[in-house]
Amino acid sequence: MNILKIKNFLSSFEQIPSLIYLLKWIVICLLLGIVAGSISAFFLISLNWATGWRESHIWIIGLLPVGGLIIGLSYHLYGNSVVKGNNLLLEEFHSPKKIIPFRMAPLVLFGTVVTHLFGGSAGREGTAVQIGGAVADRFTKIFKLSKRDRRIVLIAGISAGFASVFGTPLAGGIFALEVLVLGRIRLDAIIPSFMAAVFADYFCSIWNVGHTHYHIKTVAEINPENVLWALLAGILFGLVAMLFSKSTHFWNSLFKKFISYPPLRPAIGGVILAIAIYAMGTTKYIGLGIPTIVDSFNIKLNSYDFLLKLLFTSFTLGAGFKGGEVTPLFYIGAALGNVLIWFIPLPMGLLAGMGFVAVFAGATNTPIACTVMGIELFGVESGVFIALACSTAYLFSGHSGVYSSQIIGSPKHTSFIREKGLHLSEIKNKRNKK
DSSP states (O other): OHHHHHHHHHHTOTHHHHHHHHHHHHHHHHHHHHHHHHHHHHHHHHHHHHHHHHHHOGGGGGGHHHHHHHHHHHHHHHOTTTTTTHHHHHHHHHSOOSOOOTTHHHHHHHHHHHHHHHTOOOOSHHHHHHHHHHHHHHHHHHTTOOHHHHHHHHHHHHHHHHHHHHTOHHHHHHHHHHSSEETOOOGGGHHHHHHHHHHHHHHHHTTTOOOOOOOOOOOOOOSHHHHHHHHHHHHHHHHHHHHHHHHHHHHHHHHHHHOOSTTHHHHHHHHHHHHHHHHHTOOTTSSOOHHHHHHTTTSOOOTTHHHHHHHHHHHHHHHTOOOOSHHHHHHHHHHHHHHGGGTSOSOHHHHHHHHHHHHHHHHHTOHHHHHHHHHHHHOGGGHHHHHHHHHHHHHHTOSOOSOTTOEESSOSSGGGGGGTTOBHHHHHHHHHHO
């Protein structure tokens, strides 16, 4: 009788099950952070090696078609179930069917390193997120998680991958909560998401893997005039984000339409890319492009740099090469912001920083995560301008995005209220039918 009374007494406190919940997710997120963070460290080291080797042996770009064929064949033979990449993670979150095959992790890691080694233009976020998601879904079996908890662990996996590859645990935690449903944030997973992000970032850093540091030297005064200039810049960032998303989907559809055998798509795309790179005589628009991103904060760039990076990256990913979109989006946004100094009277570094995160916000529909990322990377002094640029870019990028499996939870404006609950890809098909 006393035991029953004790149980009833304890059950009257909501904090008891909360404590049990917290302890469970500490264990899961700690293990996830160790594995995902360590793999991200290996991935970043591999990327640095691939980039350095390519820049020292430029002739390898001529073998880009061979690299594309290798990637195409590896996915065709072993990765048909994971070829959707980040969209597969979103689909499994919304409509759970089966555990994500672990082969997603080694395949995307291998494919991304090969893409960079041979000279493709791609990023790294997509790879890290897929690795984190594939690792996280292993815990569904190990801990026999419920459907609800499986959704939470997938969120944790996404945040772990994102945070560890960029060194931004706050942005990583929010990105995973925000990216799944356009206009909504999954607060039921907030603790696991942040814990996984912090743990993964920590265990990546203990492998002595560094992240690039950016600095905005001068921040403008906050006044009505500068706020209006920031909003104008945000509009332009949003339009370019939309252009990037639509370009990537365009090239992907074009390759699928005219080349029926999947392995040949990146091979033929590699031929075109290799010819274009040699014709231009520069490697400025391939790989991650971090040197150009750093320069954009202090040195005047060519007015067309952001457009060429957009073209090279959308074509690379559309052809079937592997990698993420985010670092190229940083490049595109920072280079565009650098150019806006011609007619927007804000400091060059501030405009570059605003573009850095705002184009990313518009293309992924994650304005809050991108605002926090800007503050993490550049400091809170630029926070107001970062927030204005990200939110405006989010609005003006329209109902488009690099993740076609995103579901509209809260439309960006009332004219799209009927599209609530649709995937971004379904909106395009709906428009085409009209």
